[in-house]
Amino acid sequence: MNKGTKILLSVSIIALVLISVLTYLNMAISPYSSAQSQSETIAKEKAGITTSDYFGEYNRDKQYYSIGGLTQSNKYRYIIINAKSGQTTVVNKNDAPQRSEITSEVQNRYNAKKILNINLGLYKNKPTWEVSFQNKNGTIGYNLVDFETGKSIKTTNNI
Known part of the structure; x- marks a missing residue:
């Protein structure tokens, strides 16, 4: 060749x-x-x-x-x-917390290094935000947050 x-x-x-x-x-x-x-x-x-x-x-x-x-x-x-x-x-939306408020609250509550996603769906037939975040140690966490009140419903952390 x-x-x-x-x-x-x-x-x-x-x-x-x-x-x-x-x-x-x-x-x-x-x-x-x-x-x-x-x-x-x-x-x-x-x-x-x-x-x-x-x-x-x-x-x-x-x-x-x-x-x-x-x-x-x-x-x-x-x-x-x-x-x-x-x-x-x-x-x-009415008086419900904004997405930015939800992500800030989750970031502060769990001292998250980074918010990965925020997604809206239904959990037990109620509108719920699912916020995924990365912890400072590199593990992943999920926080379900009530759409109307902004209160945490369920957390899975350090995966």
């Missing part, structure tokens, strides 16, 4: 690997993007959310997707969608 053929073969192999990696990443992200897109459509139809700024995926007893955003009349609300049945629950 001459030098030109070796270079062409090397470039072809690198291009093939790069295309394979990009295809794999696209396939891995596709279900999440599809769930978000479908959830946003449901949020517009069933909750009147016109501008969304939050998407969450809650996995506890059941899997839920949630969307938060403003309605046409500038009211902030969330819709929680059961991933299996498609059943929806609409909750208005």
